[in-house]
Amino acid sequence: MKIALDAMGGDFAPREEVRGAIAACQDLGVEVILVGDPTPIEAELSACPMARSLPLTVVAASERIGMGEHPAAAVKKKRQASVVVANELVRNGQADGVVSAGNTGAAMAASLLRLGRLPGIDRPAIAIPMPTATGVTVLLDAGANADCTAENLLQFAFMGAIYAERVLGLSHPRVGLLNIGEEETKGNALAQAAYPLLASSGLNFIGNVEGRDLHRGAADVVVCDGFVGNVVLKVSEGLATVLFAQVKEAATASFKGRLGGLLLRPSLYALRKRLDYAEYGGAPLLGVNGVSIIAHGRSNARAIRNAIGAAAKAAGEGIVEMIRQALSPSPGGENR
Amino acid sequence: MKIALDAMGGDFAPREEVRGAIAACQDLGVEVILVGDPTPIEAELSACPMARSLPLTVVAASERIGMGEHPAAAVKKKRQASVVVANELVRNGQADGVVSAGNTGAAMAASLLRLGRLPGIDRPAIAIPMPTATGVTVLLDAGANADCTAENLLQFAFMGAIYAERVLGLSHPRVGLLNIGEEETKGNALAQAAYPLLASSGLNFIGNVEGRDLHRGAADVVVCDGFVGNVVLKVSEGLATVLFAQVKEAATASFKGRLGGLLLRPSLYALRKRLDYAEYGGAPLLGVNGVSIIAHGRSNARAIRNAIGAAAKAAGEGIVEMIRQALSPSPGGENR
Numbered sequence: 001m002k003i004a005l006d007a008m009g010g011d012f013a014p015r016e017e018v019r020g021a022i023a024a025c026q027d028l029g030v031e032v033i034l035v036g037d038p039t040p041i042e043a044e045l046s047a048c049p050m051a052r053s054l055p056l057t058v059v060a061a062s063e064r065i066g067m068g069e070h071p072a073a074a075v076k077k078k079r080q081a082s083v084v085v086a087n088e089l090v091r092n093g094q095a096d097g098v099v100s101a102g103n104t105g106a107a108m109a110a111s112l113l114r115l116g117r118l119p120g121i122d123r124p125a126i127a128i129p130m131p132t133a134t135g136v137t138v139l140l141d142a143g144a145n146a147d148c149t150a151e152n153l154l155q156f157a158f159m160g161a162i163y164a165e166r167v168l169g170l171s172h173p174r175v176g177l178l179n180i181g182e183e184e185t186k187g188n189a190l191a192q193a194a195y196p197l198l199a200s201s202g203l204n205f206i207g208n209v210e211g212r213d214l215h216r217g218a219a220d221v222v223v224c225d226g227f228v229g230n231v232v233l234k235v236s237e238g239l240a241t242v243l244f245a246q247v248k249e250a251a252t253a254s255f256k257g258r259l260g261g262l263l264l265r266p267s268l269y270a271l272r273k274r275l276d277y278a279e280y281g282g283a284p285l286l287g288v289n290g291v292s293i294i295a296h297g298r299s300n301a302r303a304i305r306n307a308i309g310a311a312a313k314a315a316g317e318g319i320v321e322m323i324r325q326a327l328s329p330s331p332g333g334e335n336r
Numbered sequence: 337m338k339i340a341l342d343a344m345g346g347d348f349a350p351r352e353e354v355r356g357a358i359a360a361c362q363d364l365g366v367e368v369i370l371v372g373d374p375t376p377i378e379a380e381l382s383a384c385p386m387a388r389s390l391p392l393t394v395v396a397a398s399e400r401i402g403m404g405e406h407p408a409a410a411v412k413k414k415r416q417a418s419v420v421v422a423n424e425l426v427r428n429g430q431a432d433g434v435v436s437a438g439n440t441g442a443a444m445a446a447s448l449l450r451l452g453r454l455p456g457i458d459r460p461a462i463a464i465p466m467p468t469a470t471g472v473t474v475l476l477d478a479g480a481n482a483d484c485t486a487e488n489l490l491q492f493a494f495m496g497a498i499y500a501e502r503v504l505g506l507s508h509p510r511v512g513l514l515n516i517g518e519e520e521t522k523g524n525a526l527a528q529a530a531y532p533l534l535a536s537s538g539l540n541f542i543g544n545v546e547g548r549d550l551h552r553g554a555a556d557v558v559v560c561d562g563f564v565g566n567v568v569l570k571v572s573e574g575l576a577t578v579l580f581a582q583v584k585e586a587a588t589a590s591f592k593g594r595l596g597g598l599l600l601r602p603s604l605y606a607l608r609k610r611l612d613y614a615e616y617g618g619a620p621l622l623g624v625n626g627v628s629i630i631a632h633g634r635s636n637a638r639a640i641r642n643a644i645g646a647a648a649k650a651a652g653e654g655i656v657e658m659i660r661q662a663l664s665p666s667p668g669g670e671n672r
Binding site: 132133143146178180187188189191210211212213214215216224225226227228230231232233235236237238239240241242243245246247250256257259260261263264265266 | 523
């Protein structure tokens with residue numbers, strides 16, 4: 001399995017990218033193509049002598065897209081950008097998947113423009129694996145499409161279920177519709193229109209999932225539009241950060257508190273780590289004609305390693321082909 | 337100040353309602369009219385001898401609306417329901433505000449139907465005071481209107497700012513638009529349409545607020561549609577519950593952890609309490625022609641007491657008149 005990595009993408013590129021690639025080669029047996037400016041990449045590689053013996057290659061790309069640039073415009077203009085070249089390696093069959101921790105919009109635009117959409121998919125979606133009390137829930141769309149139709153949500157549900165089952169190992173995944181009440185008739189116009197489509201989809205649809213049930217792990221796959229999904233993701237990250245900071249503050253406010261905090265530290269650290277999105281290997285852009293994983297801008301080497309692992313797993317499981325088969329319009333005009 | 341309390345509303349009614357009313361009389365000097373079935377209410381009152389000397393009265397209402405009933409239908413059919421009678425006391429000038437911890441939809445419908453909307457308000461909204469790292473943020477709409485227009489959001493912003501300033505004491509409140517990016521052009525169609533209206537409103541509009549900034553206290557008032565607001569509220573409640581449970585679990589998993597947990601307990605308890613929505617006195621339904629506070633179904637006596645306090649404060653500050661003046665269409669046709 002060979003994965004193309006945008007080595008110039010993240011906030012700490014190319015250092016963390018190179019280290020993550022080395023870890024993926026060593027730990028997971030994945031071949032990695034580092035795409036970007038060869039000089040700093042080679043410098044990072046030579047800092048790690050055993051890298052010479054690993055299946056790591058470098059493909060030059062002379063441009064990069066910054067975090068502040070307009071995604072679609074930059075992808076169209078900078079044909080030699082690392083994220084664009086990395087996607088072209090997948091399109092040309094030279095790589096089995098692509099990973100980028102750069103400008104999220106640019107990573108999305110590069111995959112949309114270079115790989116194209118799968119037939120039967122109107123809007124590709126970002127699927128975020130969120131840690132919950134009991135495991136992990138795939139939330140999609142997490143921000144690719146701010147306004148959605150009920151048909152979009154139905155397609156998200158199929159794609160999310162396939163990803164949850166094949167890459168995350170959740171068998172017969174329970175699919176829920178994020179909503180503000182339990183009954184079928186609750187919610188906004190979008191949710192009301194999506195419910196009957198999901199109920200008759202043949203998926204393991206368990207009905208509406210309310211906000212309070214999301215982090216309990218009430219469903220394996222939760223669908224919503226990209227505005228709601230992005231707000232949910234960021235509210236959750238923000239609240240977890242605030243709560244951990246306040247627990248830490250409580251643990252330094254008094255002598256008793258400091259001692260208590262010291263004793264609790266290993267457990268709290270383990271909890272913080274379990275909730276760390278870096279452990280879950282980035283978010284796939286589902287619905288494009290190739291495996292594309294979008295990692296967090298702040299990705300460290302471990303996050304990059306896990307994102308490469310997720311890309312290799314998705315490619316190995318044939319996710320793209322499975323989505324194509326599940327959603328392609330049949331010649332007779334039936335959707336499934 | 338005289339507040340009508342739906343004494344049959346909450347999950348623990350009328351016990352917690354009566355106790356909350358007694359506390360409000362004693363601590364806050366508010367007169368309370370207990371509305372509901374006199375027999376159990378009097379029984380609770382006689383359990384507390386000093387209640388006789390307090391300005392508490394009982395108004396009989398022979399029906400009640402359960403949590404599972406269809407809100408609008410039940411309000412129309414059950415004219416003697418406690419929540420309906422309590423709202424009528426406000427309409428008739430016999431009370432200065434109403435509090436209910438019952439079926440939220442029914443409390444909303446009763447206020448809408450019995451008090452009516454203020455001129456210039458298309459959709460009343462539920463405004464939730466959310467505890468943040470630095471204080472409290474008013475989030476609205478928290479669930480009254482699943483689908484909204486940009487004009488609705490503008491009206492929410494005016495109402496929320498008035499409430500934040502007059503009842504919560506946040507001077508010159510910073511108003512933010514909940515969105516999925518910083519720039520004016522980000523977001524769904526609703527957010528894109530609302531931004532320019534807010535920017536030219538004359539309010540202290542600070543632009544978009546992203547999900548991750550909400551719990552940091554980045555704004556004093558945050559507007560969004562009722563679907564997004566309800567999801568945010570419930571995701572936050574759910575995540576806080578899960579995280580506290582996991583910290584607790586960490587604090588019982590080992591001897592060191594147990595000892596640490598014991599030492600930290602007072603600080604963690606204080607933190608949990610600060611995040612407890614019961615402390616913030618329920619959520620006002622803003623935009624109806626009267627003060628109406630909706631409390632959580634699980635309200636205990638302290639939450640009821642605080643909700644009565646919030647109603648008295650809102651009435652004393654003349655919130656309804658201020659919203660009327662800020663939003664009434666002038667005779668010349670100008671909105672402001």
